[in-house]
Amino acid sequence: MLTLLNISNIALIDELRVEFDVGLNLLTGETGSGKSIIVDALGVLIGGRFTTDLLKSGTERAFIEGLFSVKASSELGAILDAAGISLSTFNTGAEADKTATNEVIIRRELSTSGRNKIFVNNQLATQTLLRELRPFLVDIHGQGDQQTLFSIDKHLELLDAFAGVAPLRREVGDTYQTWSALKRELAALQRDEAEKFQLVDVLRFQIEELERGQLAIDEDVSLAEERRRLHNVEQLTTLCSESYALIYEDDDAALARVRQAAKQIEELGEYESSFRAYLEGLESARATLEDLAFSLREYSEKLEFSPARLAEIENRLAELSQLKRKYGGSIETCLEHLARAQDRLRQIEHADERANELATELAAARDDYVGRAAKLHRERERAAKKFEQEVERGLTEVAMENARFVIQISSPSAGELKAVPKDETLDKDEPSPRSDVFTATTFTPRGFDRVEFHFSANIGEAVKPLARIASGGEASRLMLVLKTVANASEFPRTIVFDEIDTGIGGRVSEAVGLKLRKLAQSNQVLCVTHQPQIARFADTHLLVQKKVAGGHTAITIAGLDRRGRVEEIARMLTGAEITDNARRHAREMIKS
Secondary structure: OEEEEEEEEEOOEEEEEEEOOOOEEEEEOOOOOOHHHHHHHHHHHOOOOOOHHHEOOOOOEEEEEEEEEEEOOHHHHHHHHHOOOOOOOOOOOOOOOOOOEEEEEEEEEEEOOOOOEEEEOOEEOOHHHHHHHHHHHEEEEOOOOOHHHHOHHHHHHHHHHHHOOHHHHHHHHHHHHHHHHHHHHHHHHOOOHHHHHHHHHHHHHHHHHHHHHOOOOOHHHHHHHHHHHHHOHHHHHHHHHHHHHHHHHOOOOHHHHHHHHHHHHHHHHOOOHHHHHHHHHHHHHHHHHHHHHHHHHHHHHHOOOOHHHHHHHHHHHHHHHHHHHHOOOOHHHHHHHHHHHHHHHHHHHOHHHHHHHHHHHHHHHHHHHHHHHHHHHHHHHHHHHHHHHHHHHHHHHOOOOOOEEEEEEEOOOHHHHHOOOHHHOOOOOOOOOOOOOOOHHHOEOOEOOEEEEEEEOOOOOOOEEHHHOOOHHHHHHHHHHHHHHOOOOOOOOEEEEEOOOOOOOHHHHHHHHHHHHHHOOOOEEEEEOOOHHHHOOOOEEEEEEEEEEOOEEEEEEEEOOHHHHHHHHHHHHHOOOOOHHHHHHHHHHHHO
8 A cells, every 4th residue: 555655846835745644545636736636746756747847846856655565465576576576575476475565665756857756675777677567556547448348358357357267367378478489389380381492401501611610619719729839830930949948958057056056955854854845846947847847859849831831721710710601600619500500401401201290289279278268257257246236236336326337258169269270270281171260369368358348328328338328426336346346455556536426416426435345345445526425534634725925835644533524524525614513414414
């Protein structure tokens, strides 16, 4: 739930800090006092579109910050973990503690320059992440905004939420992904034959060329070193000869001096024992110098300039260079390309065999998908009747006794489910036994059902798709009932209604208030209202006012105590002039 909202430099708001509580939070105030601005700011906070028109005049920067208290959820934890935002008590495993709560802090910094920033728990985030988090945090229904009602996709989601089929939905989605992957692999095998033969010729040429090259890793490096030696035989001979003389042959050669020093240190050690420790090092140095001298002599004797070998190396390096340019820039990439080409050629040469294997796997995957989707279909049909009854009962509670609510579920026939669609037929010349009326595009990760809500508000009127509902008041009440019925407590969050009382009054308003209070038992509800019949049910009553001082307009918000609630409801009943009778009426409304 939303526990705290900070707003700075938004519209008429300078600085606004408002705390919300559990249950039903109602915002009231005069028309134009700024109640909807608070709702708009909350919408921007959770990923809504921001325009510079929202910035307070004369300012260049603004911010909106919200503190949410959320229950631990594997889905929510997975989203945050994927974004690199981890919360210690979130457990994405099966043993997640459903009673654990966490605080999520979202902050949006806005500016006229367009350099807006988003932070989630003090870590930079994206607007995409906000939209992913939104279903777990806030559900906003603004004035005239009935997208939940009009979107057929939302109808399916509401029915599934009521039916509690999330695990079965995941199974259907997994089998759909397996089936789709097999179809893609099979489609790759069924390319045009001319293209396949052309590819085979190219692959065979590349494989023969690379195999003929007999490549070995680091061969080019060792050949380059040998070429460098052959180009410098004379210099290498001189270096070896001079080094050998300095170490071994000269009268004052290093080896002779080390022997002489060792002898003197040995004699010195007879008088001072601490010098004996150096004798082992001197002996090691003598042995190293001897070994180096013999290696220099041996290497020098082998040095010989060979024009034939140099030409052979040059030709081989040129051959390697050509292969590296064609196949990736190094011998390693050439060998990798060879392995890939060999694998691809084997796949093509065994395409028919693999196609038959895929045909069997594809049929099994399709049957698995259809079986699970059919089970999901049956669960939806079973839940639909109960859902209709619950919604109609709820409509009666909001003074729509004559309303009818019908769920229409469209799905393929048994014959269509058994048939093989054209895009899955291995032999393209073979006609498909399946009709063209129901296409494979009907199969989705959510199953093969098309769910649409139909509604009629009055006796004698046929039920119609919800998108054709004309009355805003009817749409608002139906949306409230759907939210209450469709398992809204699955992951409790903040549900916001901006002037849900539009187009209603009297006893209907009171019925809506009762329904809001019922919804607030499982979710935090924020509601902007002008109806005293609704305001009377508030658990937390917040008064929004617009004040002018020193030529400056500002919006304030304050929580009302019992006396303040009486005054505000009396104002809502009578208008600007509050009478004693209005106060008595207000007290009776709150008391009852």
